[in-house]
Amino acid sequence: YAQYHTLQILLQRSTMTFNEFNFKDTLNQAINDAGFKEPSPVQRDSIPLILEGKDIISQAQTGTGKTAAFGLPIIQMMSGNKGVEALVIVPTRELAMQVSDELFRFGKTSGFKTATVYGGTPYNRQIDRINQANIIVATPGRLQDLLKSKRITLSPKFVVLDEADEMLDMGFLDEIKNIFTFLPAERQTLMFSATMPKQIKVLAEQILNNPKSVTITKKERTNTDITQKFYVVADYERDDALLRLIDYKNPNKCIIFCRMKKEVDRLSSYMTSQGFKVAALHGDMEQKQREHTIRSFKQGLVEIFIATDVAARGLDVNDVSHVFNYHMPFDSESYVHRIGRTGRAGNKGEAITLVSPNELRTIKRIEKDVGATLISEVIPTRQEVQSRKDNDLLMKIVETKVTPSAIDMVKTLQHDIDIVAIAHLLATIVQEKIDVKGKNIIGLGQEEIEKLIEKAKNQKGRDTGDRSRHGRGGSRGGNRGRSGNRSSRGGESRGNSRGESKGNRRGSSGRDRNRG
Incomplete structure (x- = not known):
């Protein structure tokens, strides 16, 4: 019976859809527009806990769908009132832009705006965007500067640390700890990390409240595609x-x-x-x-x-x-x-x-x-590559539709050259472009x-x-x-x-x- 019960759970997990999360219609529309069908393992395990209001610490790799795992439930629970309700902290500018783009895609049907905050851009422009945003995605250095200088104040209901181990590797631990001194104690905090070194666990104890753990095993982390x-x-x-x-x-x-x-x-x-x-x-x-x-x-x-x-x-x-x-x-x-x-x-x-x-x-x-x-x-x-290229070229020639201009070109050439010679010359011109170079x-x-x-x-x-x-x-x-x-x-x-x-x-x- 225990084996049968376990099998039933696995079958339910494998056939789970986003409809089972009971998201609002505008969010379901965004999910459909994104082409999502079934939740990934980290989404399947994290979303219900986040919707229950739990703090979580999730061990999952990049590319497993983490942004949707925290973004979808947060957008579901946001009130839509003016001001920043969600803060996401990431280690790099590139990741900040990526996460911000994805959260904007999820939230635009609900009317939510996002702002991306990182170094190397003018303060005033970023502050203007923050004042209009509901969700901020920020790198630690610039965010700390804005908070310490009192250029901005934030009271987010939801705070996410994404790629926490990468921030640790890049030396942002002190900045992270300092940022949390400017944030309200009453908040829901979510931490995502590919690995769980000791310092990450200590940080989790300091900023999370009775967190639930989500761990995606190595077999699930490795993409079989x-x-x-x-x-x-x-x-x-x-x-x-x-x-x-x-x-x-x-x-x-x-x-x-x-x-x-x-x-x-x-x-x-x-x-x-x-x-x-x-x-x-x-x-x-x-x-x-x-x-x-x-x-x-x-x-x-x-x-x-x-x-x-x-x-x-x-x-x-x-x-x-x-x-x-x-x-x-x-x-x-x-x-x-x-x-x-x-x-x-x-x-x-x-x-x-x-x-x-x-x-x-x-x-x-x-x-x-x-x-x-x-x-x-x-x-x-070199011969193997050349053979493959030649075969691809032959298939392309066979499948190509003859155009009127090509017929006219051949007719023009036929005045001076016979058709077989024309074919040889054209094949030579084409093949010169696919010659494989280098040692054999x-x-x-x-x-x-x-x-x-x-x-x-x-x-x-x-x-x-x-x-x-x-x-x-x-x-x-x-x-x-x-x-x-x-x-x-x-x-x-x-x-x-x-x-x-x-x-x-x-x-x-x-x-x-x-x-x-």
């Missing part, structure tokens, strides 16, 4: 590997994540020189430039977005087909946030990570932490990857010096042995000069020291 793959390459091959994969995957829109600001700038210049429409985002950019960059990517004016992790938590674009990790992220949580930029709104997505041989154990750690399997694949050869084989073969994975498993517990020697040895061994391992794929010699390899290693040393 995202296929996760990794490719093993030497450090000097990363650019070539990235170009080859983009050529092969032909993404609709993609994001490339780098660890450092200078890597974003360098890679952006390089990709632009290769003919791609590229936009870059990192912390050193001016606010207007950042907003313009994000807007261009959302509108499809650029096809490739290159960013540091600052964008992982604050970029909301539903049609990103691929995420590329140019380097491994620093931790598993960052990995989850990065890949969460694809596979959104019911779409399928693919996350691709480039790793060096000495990073294979990190892949296994990430798999364990996020509860997902990363598939090992080999980078396609990039990265390690599957057999060699499997050996290195097994070797990494057996090296557990060895010191850092051993790991370092293994990483360099794996790279050199890969250069010497790849030709034999992949000759069946039409391979050419894999050898690169030792000077090039050493030069690239020297050039890349220390790249982990500065985070973007």
